[in-house]
Structures are given as structure tokens and as C-alpha cells.
Amino acid sequence: MSAPLFSEPGARWWPIVLAPAFALVGIVMDAVMGGGMPVPVWLVSGAVLAAVGALIIHAARTHTAVELTGSTLRLGTDDIAIADIVHVFPPAPKGRRRQDPREPWESARSLGGLSVVPRGRRGIGVQLRSGALRQAWARDDAALRAVLEPLVARRRPRKGATGVKGRGPQ
Structure with missing residues (x-):
């Protein structure tokens, strides 16, 4: 590990x-x-x-424990492979009013075996490989986001990549 x-x-x-x-x-x-x-x-x-x-x-x-390694994000009782996260959404705007529209990920189900983001934590919108929107969470969401975003970006496939190794032009 x-x-x-x-x-x-x-x-x-x-x-x-x-x-x-x-x-x-x-x-x-x-x-x-x-x-x-x-x-x-x-x-x-x-x-x-x-x-x-x-x-x-x-x-x-x-x-409510959170642990991020180079390959896994553990939120509560769930382990999510970093490879299964394809996008980390920007944070919700600060200072908005109650009637202002919410980001789509803000109403998404929470990761970690809980249906909502635990009290005292803030959500981080993520899109999974399946296309589902979910919320990762942490007390220090900015610190988690600062480490998670580069990991996800590093694992994101490059445009034009076929995803199949060893299969060049034939």
C-alpha cells in the first residue's frame, strides 16, 4: 500500500x-x-x-475518515480507484444566494457509503467512469481537491489514444 x-x-x-x-x-x-x-x-x-x-x-x-493514496480514495467505508474518477469539478461559487442555481454535482449522491455528505464536511464534485456524478468530501476540501485534481488529470486518457496497448497501425 x-x-x-x-x-x-x-x-x-x-x-x-x-x-x-x-x-x-x-x-x-x-x-x-x-x-x-x-x-x-x-x-x-x-x-x-x-x-x-x-x-x-x-x-x-x-x-467519516478520508485517505487518498496515489491509486485509491477511501471515503468512509468505500474505496474508489483514482482510475474510476474521470473529472473533478470546480468548487461551487462562494457568496451565492439561496435562490441562485446549484451545480449539478451538488445534488449528487455522496461517496463513502453514506447518502449525504457528512456534517462538518464539504463536497467535491466528481464524475465517475460510469458517467455518474458523485460527491467526494472532506473537512479540508480545498486540501483534498489540491491533491486529487492532479492525480485525476494524470490518469485521464490523452485525446486520440485508443486505449489498447500494442496495437499500432496495421
């Missing part, structure tokens, strides 16, 4: 430490204020919150 040219993990693990930290703050505040909550209740609460947080973060890392 080649090294990633662009990568977004989807979520970070550091928020998991917040649950035990809140439990410790609760224990200290309870001791200072003379509350009656037993320490094991605080510890179990912190553990339960950490476990729920871990499930949420794992899901986000599975379904």
Missing part, C-alpha cells in the same frame, strides 16, 4: 479522557462539599460515559 497523500481520521480519541476527568472532578467536589454520592458510582459513571464516547468515536472514524 502506498503512503497517504491526504488523510483525515474522522474523529480523534482525546475526548475519551473527558469522561474520567468529569468523574474525578465529581469525586473531588463531592468530598469538598460533603455530598453523599459514593465514589464507585462516580467511577462507574465515568467508565460508562467513556465507553459510549468510544463507540461514537469509533463510528466516526469508520464512516
